[in-house]
Amino acid sequence: MHKYPDDIFTEPSDIDPDTLANLGPLRPLAGVWTTEKQIHGTDVNPKADGPDVQAFVDRVELQPIDPQTNGPQLLYGLRYHQHIVKPGEVETYHDQIGYWLWEPATGAIYQTLAIPRAQVALAIGEAKPDATEFELVAKRGTTMNGIASGPFLEEAFKTIHYRIKVTVHPDGRWSYDETTLLDIKGQTKTFEHRDTATLVKIAEPTPNPSARKAAA
Ligand code: HEM
Numbered sequence: 001m002h003k004y005p006d007d008i009f010t011e012p013s014d015i016d017p018d019t020l021a022n023l024g025p026l027r028p029l030a031g032v033w034t035t036e037k038q039i040h041g042t043d044v045n046p047k048a049d050g051p052d053v054q055a056f057v058d059r060v061e062l063q064p065i066d067p068q069t070n071g072p073q074l075l076y077g078l079r080y081h082q083h084i085v086k087p088g089e090v091e092t093y094h095d096q097i098g099y100w101l102w103e104p105a106t107g108a109i110y111q112t113l114a115i116p117r118a119q120v121a122l123a124i125g126e127a128k129p130d131a132t133e134f135e136l137v138a139k140r141g142t143t144m145n146g147i148a149s150g151p152f153l154e155e156a157f158k159t160i161h162y163r164i165k166v167t168v169h170p171d172g173r174w175s176y177d178e179t180t181l182l183d184i185k186g187q188t189k190t191f192e193h194r195d196t197a198t199l200v201k202i203a204e205p206t207p208n209p210s211a212r213k214a215a216a
Contacts, residue, residue: 041197118150
């Protein structure tokens with residue numbers, strides 16, 4: 001495990017303000033993305049009478065934020081908003097916000113995710129700066145890469161594990177394959193809530209505020 005400095009207050013002094021140049025394996029994810037026409041994402045979700053399989057249209061915006069320090073720890077990241085609808089519909093089917101973070105010193109990747117079911121998670125993984133595949137995991141009951149749910153979900157849809165695998169393709173598209181494991185009240189078998197999609201870019205990212213200032 002990486003050894004952080006004993007001095008937990010002093011911040012690095014030579015921080016490059018250009019987040020897009022320092023995102024390591026997250027760089028290919030920067031921008032605005034959608035699922036291609038006719039090639040929808042797929043959601044397997046829990047319903048009373050068994051798994052429901054639903055096609056979806058995804059729109060994800062991932063924009064660079066200014067470098068973030070925790071004392072000596074330096075993180076570069078993307079703030080994201082994912083909005084999902086059923087094909088041809090307007091009503092929100094799934095909404096998710098958070099940050100994807102890259103820690104150059106350790107090779108760690110973090111995803112902080114929040115969904116409006118009164119649920120948050122912090123998933124952690126590791127990758128090389130030029131990796132085109134990486135996987136992050138969050139688990140119920142840990143204080144580090146944990147999952148926190150409100151009382152209803154904790155009672156009825158206990159979320160015990162979350163895993164997301166990202167694959168960046170040679171043509172610039174990228175895919176995610178995520179599985180959220182739910183222990184559903186009254187059911188003996190753990191439910192695999194699975195979501196997959198491949199995304200194409202519809203707009204380039206906007207450089208972060210301090211990169212824009214440095215460039216001006
Ligand atoms: C593309 C991503 C996702 C989509 C499209 C999606 C969609 C859905 C849908 C349609 C349901 C059933 C809703 C209902 O009948 O009320 C559901 C249930 C649930 N989802 Fe997701 N979900 C996604 C990702 C996630 C993630 C990342 C988590 C948590 C880490 C999560 C946690 C849950 C939980 C706890 C439930 C059970 C609550 C319930 O069914 O009322 N989902 N999801």
